[in-house]
Amino acid sequence: xxxxxxxxxxxxxxxxxxxxxxxxxxxxxxxxxxxxxxxxxxxxxxxxxxxxxxxxxxxxxxxxxxxxxxxxxxxxxxxxxxxxxxxxxxxxxxxxxxxxxxxxxxxxxxxxxxxxxxxxxxxxxxxxxxxxxxxxxxxxxxxxxxxxxxxxxxxxxxxxxxxxxxxxxxxxxxxxxxxxxxxxxxxxxxxxxxxxxxxxxxxxxxxxxxxxxxxxxxxxxxxxxxxxxxxxxxxxxxxxxxxxxxxxxxxxxxxxxxxxxxxxxxxxxxxxxxxxxxxxxxxxxxxxxxxxxxxxxxxxxxxxxxxxxxxxxxxxxx
Amino acid sequence: xxxxxxxxxxxxxxxxxxxxxxxxxxxxxxxxxxxxxxxxxxxxxxxxxxxxxxxxxxxxxxxxxxxxxxxxxxxxxxxxxxxxxxxxxxxxxxxxxxxxxxxxxxxxxxxxxxxxxxxxxxxxxxxxxxxxxxxxxxxxxxxxxxxxxxxxxxxxxxxxxxxxxxxxxxxxxxxxxxxxxxxxxxxxxxxxxxxxxxxxxxxxxxxxxxxxxxxxxxxxxxxxxxxxxxxxxxxxxxxxxxxxxxxxxxxxxxxxxxxxxxxxxxxxxxxxxxxxxxxxxxxxxxxxxxxx
Numbered sequence: 362x363x364x365x366x367x368x369x370x371x372x373x374x375x376x377x378x379x380x381x382x383x384x385x386x387x388x389x390x391x392x393x394x395x396x397x398x399x400x401x402x403x404x405x406x407x408x409x410x411x412x413x414x415x416x417x418x419x420x421x422x423x424x425x426x427x428x429x430x431x432x433x434x435x436x437x438x439x440x441x442x443x444x445x446x447x448x449x450x451x452x453x454x455x456x457x458x459x460x461x462x463x464x465x466x467x468x469x470x471x472x473x474x475x476x477x478x479x480x481x482x483x484x485x486x487x488x489x490x491x492x493x494x495x496x497x498x499x500x501x502x503x504x505x506x507x508x509x510x511x512x513x514x515x516x517x518x519x520x521x522x523x524x525x526x527x528x529x530x531x532x533x534x535x536x537x538x539x540x541x542x543x544x545x546x547x548x549x550x551x552x553x554x555x556x557x558x559x560x561x562x563x564x565x566x567x568x569x570x571x572x573x574x575x576x577x578x579x580x581x582x583x584x585x586x587x588x589x590x591x592x593x594x595x596x597x598x599x600x601x602x603x604x605x606x607x608x609x610x611x612x613x614x615x616x617x618x619x620x621x622x623x624x625x626x627x628x629x630x631x632x633x634x635x636x637x638x639x640x641x642x643x644x645x646x647x648x649x650x651x652x653x654x655x656x657x658x659x660x661x662x663x664x665x666x667x668x669x670x671x672x673x674x675x676x677x678x679x
Numbered sequence: 680x681x682x683x684x685x686x687x688x689x690x691x692x693x694x695x696x697x698x699x700x701x702x703x704x705x706x707x708x709x710x711x712x713x714x715x716x717x718x719x720x721x722x723x724x725x726x727x728x729x730x731x732x733x734x735x736x737x738x739x740x741x742x743x744x745x746x747x748x749x750x751x752x753x754x755x756x757x758x759x760x761x762x763x764x765x766x767x768x769x770x771x772x773x774x775x776x777x778x779x780x781x782x783x784x785x786x787x788x789x790x791x792x793x794x795x796x797x798x799x800x801x802x803x804x805x806x807x808x809x810x811x812x813x814x815x816x817x818x819x820x821x822x823x824x825x826x827x828x829x830x831x832x833x834x835x836x837x838x839x840x841x842x843x844x845x846x847x848x849x850x851x852x853x854x855x856x857x858x859x860x861x862x863x864x865x866x867x868x869x870x871x872x873x874x875x876x877x878x879x880x881x882x883x884x885x886x887x888x889x890x891x892x893x894x895x896x897x898x899x900x901x902x903x904x905x906x907x908x909x910x911x912x913x914x915x916x917x918x919x920x921x922x923x924x925x926x927x928x929x930x931x932x933x934x935x936x937x938x939x940x941x942x943x944x945x946x947x948x949x950x951x952x953x954x955x956x957x958x959x960x961x962x963x964x965x966x967x968x969x970x971x
Binding site (some may be wrong): 364368369372373375382383384385386390404410448457478487492493499500504506508514515517520521522523526527528529530531535548549551553554557586606607613623628629632633635637640641643646647649654657658661662665667669672673 | 684687688690691692694695697698699700701702704705706707708709710712713716723735738753757759766767769770776778780784786787788789790791792793794795796797798799801802803805808810811813816845856857875877886902905906908909910912913916926929930934935939942943946949952954957964
């Protein structure tokens, strides 16, 4: 479409405005995460530090802040007790405080949570790829009594919201002593009616001729599934994998109900606990949030195309 | 022949089996079980007692039940749906112009889709902080007074909604962007030849062709908004402080007070609400969808 210079300028202005809306919260969090204790709420965009010792008439003197007075600070010289107004510029300098990160890292076992999250998300993704592709193949290509009725039942359950399911699943896990275990978090996520539906729809678009040819060459049903259907379904499998992985990586409700042992938490649940304990200690909280966000951002930058394509496929086909 | 059919059936069931076990244990079984226990009084420590429809009646009549309040809050959060769609469509439209630097903007706009809601809610909790938050600092510089975004009963839902729109619009933006890329350029070229302005083209070509996308995002958005949990939970440190919706109440009743029957009844009411809203949506808006 043709664009005049004015339109282009307007579009850039809009793009920049929306970028600010998305980027500013991150920058704000990042800056806060390296602020010094006591300087978190100074309302400035850079992490200032205060030195207690400054050069005064050629000598280094220890001082304490008494009061903030706009551009200056009222300070008491230790020893003599004399009060002086010192311009901020002389005593405050920019220096990021990375201690918030080491403290957050030491208080919260983020490394452990990261591994827990990886374990849970990987197994769920793998599980759904297996169960959903097997089921999807059965629904799309195999003949057996009751097939269509069962499939309809699957479709009907897509309407049921999560909360209806969670109470009974919780009770089931409790009955089998699976609460507070990794199995308890993972098992219910090894299957989904939605994933089965998604793959069934995709398998139906694969030409039957290929399958027939393989059958004539003596391949069994499982051989066809493994060597024809799966290799041809790369995009659909990738989309489902992205969908399940991101979903379980970010899931909060379910793991927060099942897991109570502080060593077993997933990243989001662990961070939420941290948030409840260090209420309003924003320096550390922002550092913890940044630690949690970093792997996801890295994942996005690496698999960008993959992820957006996955979102479009799983979203639109639902 | 009969033998062959039997074998076919067996193979079919074998393929379906692992999937079907999951379906039985984690979907259809829980649905039936949940329905049954919604008619029982059960606190996990003593045997369940059949109470008929008392759980459902308690929702509406008991003095401790705040059903109207919870329902009102659940419905309030529906405002995030049109807000998300508007932000997402604008962003997607701008990206679709393929201006120089679009690649970078795309990363910025789409990245929230992979981020967990917990760190985002924590960051927004700070942005919305009454004394030192970014938003209040900004508002003050425009001469607006401080707003207790996360404590004031009238503002807390707005505060949470802001964060939900911020994060949720990334998903919708990706979907809109894909849909916009599917609209052939020729349509715009022809319209431009006829002298249609960009504004006119947007309303008479882009919007109608996007109706399936609007419809899809609308219905999934409504279903998602009615199940909003993590942002409310995290931004209020589990207290929900006046922003309780039906699902926070389900969580509270089931896992804090162990009233399993009552929580199940409540979750069925939530299902009914989702079902009714989706059905209305389907009935009245489906007709407006144009398929090109």
